Amino acid sequence: MSKTLTNRKDDYAQWYNDLVLKSGLADYSAVKGCMVIKPHGYALWEHMRDELDKRFKETGHQNAYFPLFIPKSFLSKEAAHVEGFAKECAVVTHYRLKNDPNGGGVIVDPDAKLEEELIVRPTSETIIWNTYKDWIQSYRDLPLLINQWANVVRWEMRTRLFLRTTEFLWQEGHTAHATREEAINETTKMLEVYATFAEEFMALPVVRGVKTANERFAGAEDTYCIEALMQDGKALQAGTSHFLGQNFAKAFDVTFQDKDNKREFVWATSWGVSTRLVGALVMAHSDDEGLVLPPKLAPLQVVIVPIFSKDPAAIAKINALADELVSTLKKQGIRVKFDNDDNVRPGFKFAEYELKGVPVRITLGARDIENGIAEVARRDTKEKAGVALDGLAAHVAQLLVDIQANMFNTALKFRTDNTTRVDTWDEFVQVLDEKAGFISAHWDGTSETEEKIKELSKATIRCIPLNNAQEVGKCVLTGKPSKERVLFARAY
Amino acid sequence: MSKTLTNRKDDYAQWYNDLVLKSGLADYSAVKGCMVIKPHGYALWEHMRDELDKRFKETGHQNAYFPLFIPKSFLSKEAAHVEGFAKECAVVTHYRLKNDPNGGGVIVDPDAKLEEELIVRPTSETIIWNTYKDWIQSYRDLPLLINQWANVVRWEMRTRLFLRTTEFLWQEGHTAHATREEAINETTKMLEVYATFAEEFMALPVVRGVKTANERFAGAEDTYCIEALMQDGKALQAGTSHFLGQNFAKAFDVTFQDKDNKREFVWATSWGVSTRLVGALVMAHSDDEGLVLPPKLAPLQVVIVPIFSKDPAAIAKINALADELVSTLKKQGIRVKFDNDDNVRPGFKFAEYELKGVPVRITLGARDIENGIAEVARRDTKEKAGVALDGLAAHVAQLLVDIQANMFNTALKFRTDNTTRVDTWDEFVQVLDEKAGFISAHWDGTSETEEKIKELSKATIRCIPLNNAQEVGKCVLTGKPSKERVLFARAY
Numbered sequence: 001m002s003k004t005l006t007n008r009k010d011d012y013a014q015w016y017n018d019l020v021l022k023s024g025l026a027d028y029s030a031v032k033g034c035m036v037i038k039p040h041g042y043a044l045w046e047h048m049r050d051e052l053d054k055r056f057k058e059t060g061h062q063n064a065y066f067p068l069f070i071p072k073s074f075l076s077k078e079a080a081h082v083e084g085f086a087k088e089c090a091v092v093t094h095y096r097l098k099n100d101p102n103g104g105g106v107i108v109d110p111d112a113k114l115e116e117e118l119i120v121r122p123t124s125e126t127i128i129w130n131t132y133k134d135w136i137q138s139y140r141d142l143p144l145l146i147n148q149w150a151n152v153v154r155w156e157m158r159t160r161l162f163l164r165t166t167e168f169l170w171q172e173g174h175t176a177h178a179t180r181e182e183a184i185n186e187t188t189k190m191l192e193v194y195a196t197f198a199e200e201f202m203a204l205p206v207v208r209g210v211k212t213a214n215e216r217f218a219g220a221e222d223t224y225c226i227e228a229l230m231q232d233g234k235a236l237q238a239g240t241s242h243f244l245g246q247n248f249a250k251a252f253d254v255t256f257q258d259k260d261n262k263r264e265f266v267w268a269t270s271w272g273v274s275t276r277l278v279g280a281l282v283m284a285h286s287d288d289e290g291l292v293l294p295p296k297l298a299p300l301q302v303v304i305v306p307i308f309s310k311d312p313a314a315i316a317k318i319n320a321l322a323d324e325l326v327s328t329l330k331k332q333g334i335r336v337k338f339d340n341d342d343n344v345r346p347g348f349k350f351a352e353y354e355l356k357g358v359p360v361r362i363t364l365g366a367r368d369i370e371n372g373i374a375e376v377a378r379r380d381t382k383e384k385a386g387v388a389l390d391g392l393a394a395h396v397a398q399l400l401v402d403i404q405a406n407m408f409n410t411a412l413k414f415r416t417d418n419t420t421r422v423d424t425w426d427e428f429v430q431v432l433d434e435k436a437g438f439i440s441a442h443w444d445g446t447s448e449t450e451e452k453i454k455e456l457s458k459a460t461i462r463c464i465p466l467n468n469a470q471e472v473g474k475c476v477l478t479g480k481p482s483k484e485r486v487l488f489a490r491a492y
Numbered sequence: 493m494s495k496t497l498t499n500r501k502d503d504y505a506q507w508y509n510d511l512v513l514k515s516g517l518a519d520y521s522a523v524k525g526c527m528v529i530k531p532h533g534y535a536l537w538e539h540m541r542d543e544l545d546k547r548f549k550e551t552g553h554q555n556a557y558f559p560l561f562i563p564k565s566f567l568s569k570e571a572a573h574v575e576g577f578a579k580e581c582a583v584v585t586h587y588r589l590k591n592d593p594n595g596g597g598v599i600v601d602p603d604a605k606l607e608e609e610l611i612v613r614p615t616s617e618t619i620i621w622n623t624y625k626d627w628i629q630s631y632r633d634l635p636l637l638i639n640q641w642a643n644v645v646r647w648e649m650r651t652r653l654f655l656r657t658t659e660f661l662w663q664e665g666h667t668a669h670a671t672r673e674e675a676i677n678e679t680t681k682m683l684e685v686y687a688t689f690a691e692e693f694m695a696l697p698v699v700r701g702v703k704t705a706n707e708r709f710a711g712a713e714d715t716y717c718i719e720a721l722m723q724d725g726k727a728l729q730a731g732t733s734h735f736l737g738q739n740f741a742k743a744f745d746v747t748f749q750d751k752d753n754k755r756e757f758v759w760a761t762s763w764g765v766s767t768r769l770v771g772a773l774v775m776a777h778s779d780d781e782g783l784v785l786p787p788k789l790a791p792l793q794v795v796i797v798p799i800f801s802k803d804p805a806a807i808a809k810i811n812a813l814a815d816e817l818v819s820t821l822k823k824q825g826i827r828v829k830f831d832n833d834d835n836v837r838p839g840f841k842f843a844e845y846e847l848k849g850v851p852v853r854i855t856l857g858a859r860d861i862e863n864g865i866a867e868v869a870r871r872d873t874k875e876k877a878g879v880a881l882d883g884l885a886a887h888v889a890q891l892l893v894d895i896q897a898n899m900f901n902t903a904l905k906f907r908t909d910n911t912t913r914v915d916t917w918d919e920f921v922q923v924l925d926e927k928a929g930f931i932s933a934h935w936d937g938t939s940e941t942e943e944k945i946k947e948l949s950k951a952t953i954r955c956i957p958l959n960n961a962q963e964v965g966k967c968v969l970t971g972k973p974s975k976e977r978v979l980f981a982r983a984y
Binding site: 090095472 | 519526527529530534535538555556558559561562563567574580582585586590597600609611622623638643645647661
């Protein structure tokens with residue numbers, strides 16, 4: 001397979017697929033819509049998981065694990081929920097195979113039919129709230145702050161690596177509270193955990209907002225979200241946090257005795273991010289040469305490549321210098337590798353590490369060393385510079401910090417440049433087709449108009465930003481009065 | 493629910509169930525055979541996972557993730573494999589639900605039947621080797637050293653919390669090699685990783701051995717295992733490492749070009765441990781008061797409980813002392829909590845932390861403090877001692893080391909005391925019924941005899957220990973010649 005990627009400007013979708021496959025993030029599998037997450041892709045997910053997990057624990061959450069299977073009847077208990085998920089469920093109907101008595105190989109044993117079908121979880125509210133019924137009796141059992149790391153399945157018709165797959169990995173928080181106010185606080189607190197994670201770790205600026213009724217999670221009273229902008233000007237929902245009201249408590253009869261000895265229904269939230277974030281990371285930052293990874297998330301942060309000469313003394317000097325540098329950087333907690341494989345030419349290594357997105361490359365050559373310098377290349381800007389050997393480790397450590405900041409700022413500038421205030425329908429359509437990005441426009445607040453706009457333009461309301469400026473205006477489609485702008489975009 | 497456990501001597505099985513439920517490790521779920529892993533149980537699994545993951549990476553393995561679903565036809569490709577797993581498979585046959593037009597609620601949509609049924613993975617050799625076919629072309633692609641952390645499903649008829657559940661969490665390593673010898677080395681290397689993990693971290697002595705043909709993994713040429721002894725004298729298989737020969741390479745046509753440009757089939761291993769280890773941990777160490785956790789695995793290693801008096805000055809002194817102690821212990825990487833909840837009486841806290849298995853409890857009371865001491869209680873031996881406040885942190889750090897060692901030594905002594913050399917069939921039956929434990933006895937090496945012994949006694953050959961002493965003898969059942977003893981036991 002050629003390492004060359006399709007250029008972004010020629011075919012952004014093809015560039016993305018090429019990149020995911022060729023950089024070793026993921027592969028297609030034999031099961032329709034399911035992918036194989038390869039080691040490089042899984043390492044990114046592991047780093048995300050560990051960092052998020054730390055932040056969940058710091059905010060008082062504990063991990064647990066609930067069954068993969070959900071009895072069909074559970075899914076039906078919350079009306080909006082089943083409406084949202086029934087059409088894309090993997091259904092287990094049997095529990096045994098057998099040899100075909102007619103010689104047709106291995107077949108499903110018709111005698112092993114389940115009394116009640118099991119759904120492979122598309123999300124776990126129902127099985128979890130059925131369990132919470134036993135765990136919650138009194139206000140002393142609240143709040144209950146649980147998260148689980150798990151795989152889920154949604155039978156998608158059109159799939160794309162990481163962005164939309166039949167099976168995906170995610171975390172889902174499910175919390176239970178005594179009051180509406182506390183549950184809403186939890187919902188927005190976790191949204192902020194996601195937002196700061198995306199911005200600080202993924203170098204991915206996000207808009208914090210709330211979804212319109214049309215775009216809400218099936219079973220939620222309110223869905224909060226973080227929305228990011230990709231390089232092709234399409235938006236991507238990067239995480240959601242739902243205020244579920246008492247919907248699931250009522251569906252599963254989960255009540256608690258409050259301090260006044262009254263029984264009340266419990267208030268709920270749920271919130272999740274998934275391996276989709278890996279897709280967002282790729283689409284937000286990478287270029288035609290390959291992945292560009294923010295240092296905090298990069299499995300390998302620094303690679304040292306030697307230019308070996310034929311002079312044994314020079315080789316020894318390079319090796320000694322590299323070993324010392326590796327040791328110094330590792331002590332600072334930097335993930336570094338000295339790639340001294342002499343079966344591979346330096347140029348090939350350069351291309352490979354660019355493809356993989358390693359943030360900093362240090363090249364050690366005999367002549368440079370004699371002059372007291374090494375060549376340091378940064379992946380984000382592709383700038384190269386000769387850096388004095390004396391103080392090189394400190395330079396590299398600072399460079400990683402700079403790259404992280406620069407990647408965020410670049411993405412933020414891109415988003416700012418590609419967020420357009422629009423006041424007429426003609427302009428709306430023109431901007432969407434010619435420039436794309438976020439469109440900030442007035443909307444009359446009705447689902448009908450929202451659907452009409454989607455039908456006409458394929459743009460959806462990504463969110464109503466939190467702390468949105470209140471501004472009197474007229475709906476971009478209907479001209480009806482509006483009190484604030486909302487963010488539209490075409491989206492993944 | 494009462495906190496009191498059934499005593500081990502009265503009903504060991506009931507004691508185990510009581511303990512798992514009451515200490516908050518797990519709960520039953522609404523799905524037959526599936527459990528909910530509660531936060532305390534999941535924290536144990538997380539600690540195991542992180543430690544094992546570190547050891548896998550140190551031995552050159554990378555994580556990846558393969559699909560949950562396996563096409564039915566894949567399972568059938570390796571004859572022994574399908575024979576072993578077909579009878580306990582969850583089968584996905586449909587991908588959509590719909591509203592019953594006859595008003596029967598939500599039903600499986602008959603129009604959404606899969607062309608080929610999907611099996612929820614019971615283990616992933618087939619889907620992984622189907623993928624490896626694309627990844628392996630040349631000897632340069634080998635060895636391929638991959639691990640995955642995942643959930644798997646085996647439709648068990650009789651289940652027990654952690655020990656045997658329909659769904660369980662595990663890791664499965666799947667490696668590919670150029671030579672038989674290298675694959676066998678990998679198999680035994682990973683067995684040793686499991687063994688040292690069990691002994692060093694879980695304080696669980698294990699016998700390293702190889703399974704007889706009868707007990708081999710379905711599709712393996714050899715199955716290596718670690719076997720542990722529980723307090724009721726039953727054995728528990730704690731981990732397995734399989735040499736798969738070229739069976740899966742042949743089933744999925746995975747070949748590589750060797751250095752001489754010849755195409756050869758690839759050699760394989762697979763190895764796994766699961767949440768079953770949590771059950772082993774509980775059964776090996778715990779007592780009638782609750783869990784006894786080895787310090788290295790305990791989510792909480794030290795708890796400080798104050799005995800509050802009514803004197804504000806005394807309370808302030810206790811609080812200050814506790815805060816300082818927490819800070820000092822945390823700096824040493826010790827997981828410690830100061831439980832100053834004054835709504836709960838100390839005696840209740842003592843019982844609760846004993847139930848949860850916290851290795852060390854420090855009680856701070858005003859009078860003790862005046863005398864310059866604190867009471868330190870260790871969970872394993874239930875010994876209490878007054879320890880000088882001066883040097884308390886160092887004492888506690890050392891105590892954790894001592895507890896870890898003592899738990900291992902106690903379990904090892906138990907195993908030694910409960911491993912019996914037996915030379916006649918009468919003695920075999922008598923020891924099994926009256927003493928249980930491991931029985932070291934001669935066996936004539938045939939599957940027929942092994943099955944007959946199982947039928948007569950419910951004991952199986954747990955393993956042929958590695959580096960087994962060669963000793964001429966006669967089979968305990970048939971009297972036929974034997975060249976070594978093997979280990980029998982009744983097992984979980």
